[in-house]
Amino acid sequence: MRHIISVLLENESGALSRVSGLFSARGYNIESLTVAPTNDPTLSRMTIVTTGDERRIDQIEKQLNKLVDVAALKDITRGGHLEREIVLAKVIVTSAQKAELETIVKAFNGSLITVSDTQCIVEMSGSSEKVDELLKSLASLTIIELARSGVTGLSSDESSLTA
Amino acid sequence: MQLTGADIVVKSLEKEGVEFVFGYPGGAALHIYDAFHRQNEVEHILVRHEQGATHAADGYARSTGKPGVVLVTSGPGITNAVTGIATAYMDSIPMVVLSGQVMKPLIGYDAFQEIDAVGISRPCVKHNFLIQDVEEIAETIKKAFHIATTGRPGPVLVDIPKDITAQVAEFLYPESVEMRSYPEPATAQPSEIVTAVEAMLNAKRPVVYTGGGVVLAHAQEGLRDMVKTLGFPCTNTLMGLGAYPHDDPQFIGMLGMHGTYEANMTMFESDLIIALGARFDDRITGTLDNFAPNAKVIHVDIDPSVIDKNIKADIPIVADVKEVINAFNAELGRRREDINPSLIANWWEKIRAWQGLDSFWYEKSDTIIKPQFVVEKLHEVTGGEAYVTSDVGQHQMFAAQFYGFSDTHKWINSGGLGTMGFGLPSALGVKIAHRDADVACITGEGSIQMCIQELATCKQYDLPVKVINLNNRYLGMVRQWQEFSYEKRYSNSYMDSLPDFVALAEAYGHVGMQIDKPGDVEGALREAFAMKDRLVFMDFITDQQENVYPMIESGKGHSEMRMRPGSASLAE
Numbered sequence: 001m002r003h004i005i006s007v008l009l010e011n012e013s014g015a016l017s018r019v020s021g022l023f024s025a026r027g028y029n030i031e032s033l034t035v036a037p038t039n040d041p042t043l044s045r046m047t048i049v050t051t052g053d054e055r056r057i058d059q060i061e062k063q064l065n066k067l068v069d070v071a072a073l074k075d076i077t078r079g080g081h082l083e084r085e086i087v088l089a090k091v092i093v094t095s096a097q098k099a100e101l102e103t104i105v106k107a108f109n110g111s112l113i114t115v116s117d118t119q120c121i122v123e124m125s126g127s128s129e130k131v132d133e134l135l136k137s138l139a140s141l142t143i144i145e146l147a148r149s150g151v152t153g154l155s156s157d158e159s160s161l162t163a
Numbered sequence: 164m165q166l167t168g169a170d171i172v173v174k175s176l177e178k179e180g181v182e183f184v185f186g187y188p189g190g191a192a193l194h195i196y197d198a199f200h201r202q203n204e205v206e207h208i209l210v211r212h213e214q215g216a217t218h219a220a221d222g223y224a225r226s227t228g229k230p231g232v233v234l235v236t237s238g239p240g241i242t243n244a245v246t247g248i249a250t251a252y253m254d255s256i257p258m259v260v261l262s263g264q265v266m267k268p269l270i271g272y273d274a275f276q277e278i279d280a281v282g283i284s285r286p287c288v289k290h291n292f293l294i295q296d297v298e299e300i301a302e303t304i305k306k307a308f309h310i311a312t313t314g315r316p317g318p319v320l321v322d323i324p325k326d327i328t329a330q331v332a333e334f335l336y337p338e339s340v341e342m343r344s345y346p347e348p349a350t351a352q353p354s355e356i357v358t359a360v361e362a363m364l365n366a367k368r369p370v371v372y373t374g375g376g377v378v379l380a381h382a383q384e385g386l387r388d389m390v391k392t393l394g395f396p397c398t399n400t401l402m403g404l405g406a407y408p409h410d411d412p413q414f415i416g417m418l419g420m421h422g423t424y425e426a427n428m429t430m431f432e433s434d435l436i437i438a439l440g441a442r443f444d445d446r447i448t449g450t451l452d453n454f455a456p457n458a459k460v461i462h463v464d465i466d467p468s469v470i471d472k473n474i475k476a477d478i479p480i481v482a483d484v485k486e487v488i489n490a491f492n493a494e495l496g497r498r499r500e501d502i503n504p505s506l507i508a509n510w511w512e513k514i515r516a517w518q519g520l521d522s523f524w525y526e527k528s529d530t531i532i533k534p535q536f537v538v539e540k541l542h543e544v545t546g547g548e549a550y551v552t553s554d555v556g557q558h559q560m561f562a563a564q565f566y567g568f569s570d571t572h573k574w575i576n577s578g579g580l581g582t583m584g585f586g587l588p589s590a591l592g593v594k595i596a597h598r599d600a601d602v603a604c605i606t607g608e609g610s611i612q613m614c615i616q617e618l619a620t621c622k623q624y625d626l627p628v629k630v631i632n633l634n635n636r637y638l639g640m641v642r643q644w645q646e647f648s649y650e651k652r653y654s655n656s657y658m659d660s661l662p663d664f665v666a667l668a669e670a671y672g673h674v675g676m677q678i679d680k681p682g683d684v685e686g687a688l689r690e691a692f693a694m695k696d697r698l699v700f701m702d703f704i705t706d707q708q709e710n711v712y713p714m715i716e717s718g719k720g721h722s723e724m725r726m727r728p729g730s731a732s733l734a735e
Contacts, residue, residue, distance in 0.1 A: 010344050013293070014281055025286050055471065062468035068290040068310060071344040163343050 002031070003057050004083055004153050007046040007064060008071040008163050011037060015069040019046060022067065028052065028060050032085075032128075032150030043071060043163055047152045049128075071163035076155050083153035087131045089122045090115065090145040091138060101141065108134045119144065168297045168328035169198035172261065175304040177204040178336040181232050183223060183595055184208065185216040189236025190276060191263030194328035208595065208624060211616035213240050215588035217247020218614065221256050222589030225575045226550055227596045228381065230257035230311050237263045238276030241322075242283065246582060248318045249287035253579025254402060255379060257316035259307045260284075264293070266326040280322040289317030297330040305337045314348045315466040316379060348465050351482040351490060359437075359461045359478050360494040364501050366435035368457075368510045369395045372418065375402030375578070376440015376464060378571045382485035383407070386439065389488055392495050394504050396514055398426040400441050402578040405568035409547075415514060416523075419447040420715045421560045424522035424724055425514055430455050431721035432513070438462045440484040443473040444579075449715040453722070463487045520731045522713045522724070523564050532681050534558060534633040534705045537688075538565035541603060541631060544688040549601035550575065550593045554586035554610030557639035560711040562605040584613030590628040591621050601629070601692060608634040608661055608702075618671040621698050629691055630700045632664060635707045643710045647725075648717070668700035679704040 009015045016035055023030050031049040038045045050060060057075065064070050076083075093101055101122070105112050110124030124134050128151055135146075155161075166174065172195050176184065185208045188196045199207050210216040213235045220231025231251070235244050241262040251258045265274040281293045290310050292303050300323070307319040363369060371390055377383060383406045390397045390413055397407045398418040407414050416423030418430055427449075430436065436458045441447070443462075448454050454474060462469075462476035463484050470479040480487055495502070525535050538561050541549070551566055552575040553559040559576055568574045575593060577585040590604035611632055621628060641656040665675030674697045678687045684703070691699035712727035719725075 014285075017282070018285060021285050059468065059472060062470075066466070066468055068342070068345050 001053065001057070002049065002051050003075050003077045004081065004151060005048045005050065005061065005064070005073055006076050006153065006161055007048065007073040008038070008161055009035070009044045009046050010069040010071060011042050011044050012069055015044070016046070018067050018069055019048070019064065022063055023050075026063060028056070032148075034150040034152050040163070047150070049151050072161050074155065074161050076153055079159075080156040081153055082156045083127050083151050084125050085128050085131050085151050086123070086125045086149040087134065088147045089135070089138065089143050090119060091122060092118055092142040092144060093120055094118070097141065104134070104137045108137075110134065164334045165331050166334045167194065167198065168300055168323070168330050168332065169194035170201070171297070171300045171332065171334050172304065172323065172328065173198045173202055173205060174334055175301050175336055176232060177202075179304070179308050181205050184232045184234050185210055185219040185223070185592065186234030187213050187216055187236070187240060189238075189240050189263065191237035191265055191325045192234060192240070193263075194325060195234065195261070195263065195323070207234070208620065210588065210620050212614065213243035214247050214584060215614050215617045215620065217244050217251065217258070217260070218582075218585050218588035219592035219595075219617070219620075220258055221247060221251050221585075222552060222575055222592030223596050224251070224256050224258060225589070226572050226593040228572065230259055230308060231592065233258065233260040235260070235262050236276065237265055237280065238278050240276075241280045242278060245284060245287065246584075248284055248320065250577050250580045250582040250585060251318045252287040252289070254375060254577065255316050256318070257311040258318035259304070259311050260318060260320045262320060262322045263328075264322045264324040267295070267324040268326070270324065280320065284320045287318070288320050291320035291322065293322045294324065294327055297327050297332040300327070300332070301334060301336050302340065306340050306342065309340050309342075310345060348483060349467070349481045351480050351487050355478065355480045356487070356490045356494050359480065360491060360498065362435055362459060362461060362478060363393060363395075363437065364498065364503070367506055368433045369393070369435040369437065369507065370429045370433045371395050371397040371437045371439065372400070372430065372441055373397065373403045373406050373439040374400040374441025376484045377403055377406045378440075380440060380465075380483055380485040381571070382440070382488050383571045385485060385488035385492055388492050389495065392492065393502065394507060395437075396429055396511070398422070398429065400447055400578075401563055401576070403441065404563060404574045405571040408569045409567040410569070415518070417563055420449070421564065421711050421713070424520050424713055424726070425517035427715065427721040427724055428517045429514055430458075433458045436460045439488065440464060442469040445473075448473060449720045449723075450718055453720045455721070520726070522726060522730070524727060524730050525709075525712075526729070528706070529681050532679065532684060532703055532705045534561045534635070534703070534709055535565050536681060537631060537633060537684055537703050537705070538562055538605065540685045540688055541605070542567050544685065544692055545601045545603065549573070549603045550590075550597060552576065552586045552590040552593060552602070552604045554606040554613075555581045555583045556607050556610060557635075557643065557709070557711050558605050558607045558610075558633040560640075561633070564711075583610040586610060587628075587630065588614050588617045588620075591617055591624070591626045594626040594628050595624065603629045603631055605631045605633065607639060608632060608636065608658055608664070609638045615667070618668065618673060618698070618700075622672045625696070627694070627696050627698045630698070632700065632702045633705050634661070634664070634702050635705045635709065636661065637707055639709075640711070646710070664700055664702040668698075673698040673700055675700045675702065677702045677704065
């Protein structure tokens with residue numbers, strides 16, 4: 001099962017490596033990991049996408065909680081939640097393909113940034129599933145470079161994670 | 164008061180009530196060493212290798228319950244200390260390690276003796292810090308002691324760049340620290356206590372299984388009351404020995420790989436396991452496939468991550484084990500009339516029958532020294548009152564099986580990491596804290612050579628420990644596994660070119676003895692322990708073929724112990 005664990009982390013040097021070290025040392029999967037400061041400058045918010053059965057996820061949460069730099073955490077997939085990922089894809093596009101590409105991108109609420117006569121960058125944000133779908137729709141084009149941000153997310157109810 | 168960073172370090176230790184620091188100087192730590200030279204409050208013990216410093220601090224901590232403190236330099240200083248830090252981490256021992264670091268402007272430039280101490284120690288510390296500013300030193304040291312000694316204890320490293328120890332700041336040692344990300348440990352809910360006690364009162368085949376947590380929490384008295392009140396059998400892990408007296412009729416011995424047959428069978432057939440400050444590690448459980456198939460599990464631990472890690476708990480209680488045991492006793496007091504000894508009478512009959520097999524039985528000899536015999540005699544000669552440290556291997560298991568402990572904090576061994584080289588330096592750490600007590604280091608000719616240089620530290624600080632070297636000219640436990648699992652292909656387990664240990668001990672200024680006849684064992688021990696002010700290195704030439712029995716072999720479970728050939732169980 002796929003889980004999204006949202007972690008409030010003390011904004012200390014080395015905090016990120018404590019988390020990534022824990023995952024590698026104990027053999028836990030990381031599908032993606034994002035981290036950035038929050039509105040409280042002393043805290044960063046980390047979003048980890050991982051997989052495992054209930055017992056493993058329970059252990060991951062407990063082991064994360066043991067880290068002194070972890071202030072709070074929540075598996076947001078246990079309730080209603082919002083997940084977003086940004087994708088940037090640089091593609092080769094001929095003038096004949098341009099209109100079709102514009103239609104696809106519009107359908108995904110994305111945007112197109114022109115790089116040159118033959119290349120442009122597709123930009124879109126959405127759930128990982130939506131990003132996968134967009135990339136499937138671009139299958140007929142040559143993707144030169146792809147950058148995905150990894151998932152970030154929030155619970156979609158009135159609860160909030162606080163330190 | 165304006166002080167240098169180095170003086171702040173030492174003053175902070177003084178404020179923490181630190182008596183001894185075990186360490187070894189080097190470039191990046193020299194300002195701190197200079198500060199030690201200016202004061203008399205905290206005594207620095209100069210070891211001969213940084214691994215020795217950590218084990219000595221560890222022995223000090225295990226025997227006193229106070230945190231052990233280590234000071235090393237950067238680079239090789241801290242890398243040498245890593246083994247001892249990991250040893251303390253695996254056994255949840257409170258320790259604060261201070262390491263010098265290269266000057267801050269040089270960090271990241273591969274300076275002389277530079278290593279990322281925070282990075283290299285991260286997997287084996289409870290937490291660590293790199294100090295960035297002289298103003299942070301006092302508060303960081305306060306935090307380090309707080310983290311090391313509260314909750315589930317463990318080692319904490321504080322890495323201090325050299326230039327910062329020369330800078331000056333106002334010294335104000337905080338009375339307390341608050342860390343929002345390091346909350347107070349959880350406490351038990353009254354309903355959890357009631358539920359657990361209800362399960363105890365209804366059990367027909369219960370067992371109390373206790374580990375190092377009971378020792379760390381100083382919960383032995385409450386445990387003894389609880390076990391007496393209930394009339395239940397009690398088993399201790401390797402780390403938990405001494406929590407319940409070895410000679411009490413309700414004690415069924417150590418459990419696990421080399422535990423008693425009765426302890427493992429009791430676990431296997433139980434209907435209720437009351438696990439107190441123990442973590443169901445693989446050396447305790449054997450294979451998990453058929454672990455105590457009919458048992459309900461009450462699991463009490465201060466660390467939530469050990470609950471449901473290996474064994475699913477039916478009644479988990481996350482709290483300080485001492486408080487929980489006291490709460491159990493209070494609840495049992497209220498329900499005294501519901502305790503029904505007849506409910507477990509059949510259970511005890513079964514246990515007594517298992518005990519009848521005498522699973523630690525070994526064949527006595529009057530021609531060759533059996534290692535078990537030496538440990539039994541050591542118990543006699545010391546009245547079972549000695550602090551006993553050990554290294555790792557067969558001798559460690561013989562010590563655990565045959566010494567017979569009645570008190571906590573007296574059996575000191577590396578249970579989790581299994582670190583050879585632990586015995587001698589940990590013994591010197593114990594002796595520093597308990598000058599008037601007998602301290603014995605039970606070791607083997609393999610392990611002792613891993614930290615034998617600490618004989619010099621013992622000489623310098625007048626620490627007359629007794630070294631019991633069970634010398635079978637083999638890495639005995641390796642040899643045993645090779646005999647059982649590798650068709651006696653003894654690959655690299657024979658120790659050739661051993662030193663003359665008697666001469667070696669004497670070269671270090673100590674007394675050396677070699678004993679090769681069973682008839683001389685007791686007399687030699689009495690002679691050695693009578694020399695109160697001398698370190699005596701006793702080289703016992705023991706049976707080369709002796710194995711540790713009984714044994715749960717790899718992949719086997721509690722009910723599948725391999726017994727000693729010729730023992731009662733097989734003769735039946």
